[in-house]
Amino acid sequence: xxxxxxPRPLLTFTILVLWLMLASDISVGQVLLGTxxxxxxxxxxxxxxxxxxxxxxxxxxIRLFLVLLYDIVVANLRVARLxxxxxxxxxxxFVEVPLDIDDRFVAVLLGSVVALTPGTVSIDIDRTRRALLxxxxxxxxxxxxxxxxxxxxxxPLKETFGC
Amino acid sequence: MLVELITSALVLIxxxxxxLGSIGLARLPDFFSRLHGPTKATxxxxxxxxxxxxxxxxxxxxxxxxxxxxxxxxLFITAPVSAxxxxxxALGERRRREAEEKAEE
Numbered sequence: 001x002x003x004x005x006x007p008r009p010l011l012t013f014t015i016l017v018l019w020l021m022l023a024s025d026i027s028v029g030q031v032l033l034g035t036x037x038x039x040x041x042x043x044x045x046x047x048x049x050x051x052x053x054x055x056x057x058x059x060x061x062i063r064l065f066l067v068l069l070y071d072i073v074v075a076n077l078r079v080a081r082l083x084x085x086x087x088x089x090x091x092x093x094f095v096e097v098p099l100d101i102d103d104r105f106v107a108v109l110l111g112s113v114v115a116l117t118p119g120t121v122s123i124d125i126d127r128t129r130r131a132l133l134x135x136x137x138x139x140x141x142x143x144x145x146x147x148x149x150x151x152x153x154x155x156p157l158k159e160t161f162g163c
Numbered sequence: 164m165l166v167e168l169i170t171s172a173l174v175l176i177x178x179x180x181x182x183l184g185s186i187g188l189a190r191l192p193d194f195f196s197r198l199h200g201p202t203k204a205t206x207x208x209x210x211x212x213x214x215x216x217x218x219x220x221x222x223x224x225x226x227x228x229x230x231x232x233x234x235x236x237x238l239f240i241t242a243p244v245s246a247x248x249x250x251x252x253a254l255g256e257r258r259r260r261e262a263e264e265k266a267e268e
Contacts (some may be wrong), residue, residue, distance in 0.1 A: 018236070076207040080180070087191055090222070092195065112243035112247075113182055115246050121247075124251055
């Protein structure tokens with residue numbers, strides 16, 4: 001019964017917190033409204049959600065998040081220089097990164113991480129060939145980028161969700 | 164005073180990166196390279212502006228500027244998705260064109 005009414009407690013809780021953040025006002029009315037929305041949205045959007053995921057090692061996830069913030073800043077500065085420099089000398093190219101992730105949602109997370117770090121944009125996740133197609137703005141060694149994405153982002157992501 | 168300094172610095176940093184993102188969009192040679200510009204503008208550019216707003220609100224109004232944090236969360240979720248959709252559409256278009264050219268030969 002409980003499970004039918006609240007299929008995703010964590011999602012319900014996240015929506016409630018987000019609602020209160022946006023309302024900037026923690027009153028009984030807002031909490032009730034937020035809870036109601038948090039209960040309805042997971043049920044309505046159920047068909048869009050992939051298999052249930054569990055965070056197995058939250059510390060690894062937090063560490064990955066900090067690494068990501070640092071990378072965003074550093075890579076931004078690097079790309080800023082590229083953009084202002086001579087653009088015809090850029091060695092932009094497509095790189096295919098083989099994936100070791102089975103879970104669809106985690107693969108999408110990896111794609112988003114790659115897109116957020118400037119200098120790389122994820123183009124396509126090929127599920128049949130199990131590869132992430134990435135476009136890099138300026139690159140001399142594709143293998144180096146593949147190695148970087150795998151060790152820096154993919155491995156911690158897999159550890160966080162235990163898959 | 165210190166709060167104002169920090170706020171101004173963050174706004175300036177944000178504006179600089181938003182400008183750099185736009186310059187990238189204008190200067191880079193092809194569609195896929197151009198995608199790199201806007202992704203930058205949203206991450207560091209808007210990120211800094213939102214952070215500036217957070218500092219300002221937290222210092223001048225009661226309570227923490229948590230609304231800004233929510234803005235940042237939404238931005239970081241939606242930016243990769245839109246870039247990805249654009250890239251995917253462009254890739255599909257390119258493949259279709261290549262297939263057509265092959266068929267004509």
